[in-house]
Amino acid sequence: MSRPFRVPPTLSVSMHGWPRLALAGASRPLGLRHGWALLAYLLCSGRRAARERVATLLWPGADAAKARTRLRRLVYALNAGCGVDLVAGDGESLWIDVDAARIECDVLRAQAQARAQIAPSADDEATDALLAPGAEGLLEGFDVASDAFDEWLAQQRQAHQRLVTHGLQRLAQRSVALGRLELAIDAAERAIALEPHAERGYAELMIALGHRGDAGAVEAAYFRCAGVLREEYGVAPSEIVETAYASAMAMARGSAPGPRSCGGRDPTPVRHARGRDGVRLAYTVSGDGPCLIKAANWLSHLGYDDDSPVWGHMVRALTRGHTFVRYDERGCGLSEWEVEDLSFARWVDDLEAIVDALDAPRFALLGISQGASIAIAYAVRHPGRVSHLVLHGGYARGRLVRSDTPQEREEAETMAKLAELGWGKAEPSFRQFFTSQFIPDGSAQQHEWFNELERVSTSPANAARFMREFALIDVVDLLPRVRCPTLVLHSRDDVRVPVAEGRLIAERIPGARFVNLHSRNHLLLEHEAAWPHWLEEVSAFLAR
Template sequence: MALTEIPMRQSIRFLKTADGVTLAWAEAGEGPALVKVANWLSHLEYDWDSPCWRHWMHFFAANYRFIRYDERGCGMTDWDVGDLSPARWIEDLEAVVDKAGPAEPFILLGISQGTAAAIQFAALHPDKVSHLVLYGGYSQGWKFRENDAGRRAYEAIVELARFGWGQDNPVFRQLFTSRFLPDATEDQIAWFNELCRRTTKPDIAARLLQARAEVNVADYLARVRAPTLVIHAQDDEVVPLAAGRRLASEIRDAEFVQLASRNHILLESEPAWTRFKEILLDFTGRPPGGARAEDPVFQVLSDRERQILARMGAGESNVEIGKALFISDKTVRNHVTRIFEKLGVSSRAQAIVMAHEKGFRGSG
């Protein structure tokens, strides 16, 4: 994680859709616009500081004007909405683009089911999209896949959501969430479980899941003209690798990258996350680690010290850093002392200023 990957703030705003839904959207960062289509389950505030999504959000905002939104039915967007069908996804994306007004053409990112609306938008508005990036996605939901066992398993998960989602005991939600993050720590799984509970209601969770099963944008694949990058974790337990390969095979000249991971949501600590960042920056023509070269002075820092210096630059306290990195407050203090010694500074403020002025890139 680089220091430049930790913007200090995001701006959250609201818009009203054509059918009267109050939809929450946010932006952060500077540079070429990157619009992320909404995906399961999001909350503009909770995601920003979560151990599962934080590194994603801050990486995008460090390198782009990053625009995202909560889909209807969850997060800071209206929950009690009549229509949660896939047909509304493209309309909501168009509404966000119209309100945010990104410079065109812009980069469009679809993650998981968000790839469906991204594909449709790119096909319908070829002049607006400079690059299309699809991660962990699919063009058809379980309703249209030739896999009876997978379809029955998905239907069972929908019913579990309907009856067990809101219970204090997380066992029902964990049957679902553990598929997204099979390599996560207990704390990360607990956080993701809590995100799910706090961002929607049981009946809406079931309806959102059912809507995913009804996705079908297969007819739009051949109509996409933007340069397209398809990325997929090879052992993804939520969306099978075959779904990603189909996207790449049916979108003209699409580039396909397979990552060595089991996680549908890539974790900050795994090599696949570093690879994802490198691929995305290269594909969109962004310089790795920012435009400035890093000063050699930072080469004396260990990987852990680089992580801590990056988080210091974000304004985090020792306690907050310890919680984020799963180490004690005392251990953080010891690392901070060594950082000061190695950089020849005597205070936190001096270390942060040096990092900014000398192009510190963090841990990568």
Template sequence: MNSEASTVFEFGPFRLEQSEHRLMHKDRPVPLPGKAFDTLSVLLERHGKLVSKQDLMDAVWPESVVEENNLDRNISTLRKALGEQSTGEPFIETVPRVGYRFIAPVNVATPGLLRRRAEDREPEPRHEIRFCVTPDNVRLAYATVGSGPPIVRVANCFNHLDFEWGSPIWRHWVRDLARGHSLLRYDGRGNGLSQRDVDDFSLDAWVQDLETVVNAARLETFALMGHSQGSSVAIAYAVRHPERVSHLILCGAYARGACHRESAELLEARRALETLVALNFGKSNPDFFHFVTSFYIPETRTPEEQEWFKNLQLISVSSRNLVRFMRACDEINIRDLLPKVTVPTIVFHSHGDRVAPPEEGRIVATEIPNARFVPLASGNHLLLAEEPAWKVFREELESFLRR
């Protein structure tokens, strides 16, 4: 290996710092075993060039004789850690029976250059977590970040204010929405940092949570964003308090829960899913978490995103509360409120959404007077940062909020 371990390699969303013996992904460390890190360093030092297996083993194990399967394990570890490039290609190419080549574009920088870049970068926003208490005595956690006209994001099922701060599932939502705006987020009852031991899971309780949080934050007028079940909460709030909502933003929205839109056969399948959740099936069968992930982000591109969403499911809500949450969502029916919405409204919906059927989004956009509908070319219920639909969402939202 290069004895001058001060070089920094940047590729895709990753940065390898040799002097710190650290691999970073968007400012978060990626754990790697020592020899896997050394293998990646050698490949980056010779990026674009074929490195034979023997040369790699000599560089990584300079004073030892090792079997080739040790190198194979390192390459396998690296592929799991890095995932694929945004083009769908691997970062490391295998040349059968010969060796490996790092094929992704690589920028090589010195620490001095990186420091200058860091000084030029806009500082990362910081969020401030506080607590408030609802009229029925439930403690709620909420956080604010950024400055400017306020946006309030309604709580969802899988929320955790602290955990999602660095999550590839939610962090781009926080980062981009907080640009030029003050963003208020909160964990709903039974979820995240809010009180877990609660009895009332219902639409009315969720609207009360929203009312409590915006009052605690002393917001007078704000843009209101509802995602998934949160869209129904946002609609109900906007009908009750139209004078406080400047813009209504709905993503993956539905006005009718499963009990009011699904066939008897599909409802039976829904009840079976709830039984598996109640039995905490994911603990004994990790594939269950991947099954849930396939509904929310079927177009995920990296193992990291899948792992984060699995961990979000585990940390954000208990199995017992999740079942109660699901049943409360199934009972939602606010279609009669749609014609009563009087605030400017935009409705975003992915064409392949498996959580909220696209037809439900079209119903919402049709029956809210003068609502604008933006279809998104995605199968994800939660848009990911690297997909083209996220760029469309950001641009359309920015245009809508300027009006």
């Protein structure tokens, strides 16, 4: 006869502060310090533990046989105190019997929620345990008469606090992107309470306050951070705080226009020019004012960018007050795809062809990502035609130029092969890898749109060709020859192109100004505080 199905009872284990226990909602006093120590060790470890290891941890000075006897008796008393046979074992090890009870542990839940916030694509939106009062304190005030266990517990507390703090910082960051500003502020304040000297907590707090439009609160957060650092370490805030402060104040000042839909607007007319080898190049001209030309960069499509949740805000902003010129590079977008030559030299030639078609005597030049290196090469080739040079997320050295190792070569070729295999497929998982590098903090809608842009903007074969050519770009020797005023902007935590590459450009171009932006995104998004900061800097620079 089969045994009837039994739903295991719920055992609630609280280890924030002094430990507490409840079975099926009823409190169960557990007056066993060593029992709590054993339970904490097994729960935090999450795996089987050798009896000898546990006995040594709890009674380091005891005889081995006596310690094992104590441990055996402790397991019996602990199970009796819990009301279920929670701890199981054999002759060699002990473990938590997950069939005996459904365990709810506040510490483990807080850690799981912190990891979910830190993960690049977190599906779990729960934050109750992470934001719970006392979530930072693992067995705060608890100890046993064992130096070995107390040392283990100190390490666990430190790791727990570090994880929760990181989780709270990411929760604040993600909440801003979702427009949940009060949640972002709460999470940032809790992170600061945990780590008063950790600057990232203050950075996320300022960004959230900037989105709320509270310039006074941004100032107060900045000076609070500066005071703590000065008092504790005698130092000023680092670029982490300074960058966030500049972005937050720009957002609070309302420097960027609010989001608006472009739906229903007539698309910008597309014109065509010819490269030196006859390749058809598509370009558009919009707006009115001084001429600003954007050097082509990979992943553009003139038929989609006006309404894009990734590019649209930049197109709209730069069209106001400028005659803004954009073009799709060869092999991409509305320009000709079937081309023999997809080289850096041809990209510079194509920019020349667009300028010639416009008959623009003098203009400002914008280069984004690999478009920055094209813009640099053009500015050196035509020093009298470029009035201002603006470079964002750029690099003068491709990845195989800055680090040509067997591992780098293999990784670069793997990425190219990945594009050849998965670029054109309807299922976006292959392309999501690249999307997560360009806009890691983008919304689901922005990721979906960018995945689709990748598919429609070029062929799988061309995508691989582009990647291989990008890796070999080298314009380092041209940098000292740039003669026009230059502004270099770069996201501080850019996942796609290291910020050090932007600094290198600024250091080598005479008189160039470098601006660090509070972002992880390679392409700035409209919801970020870094976007109005970028726009302020670029607008002021172009007005000179």
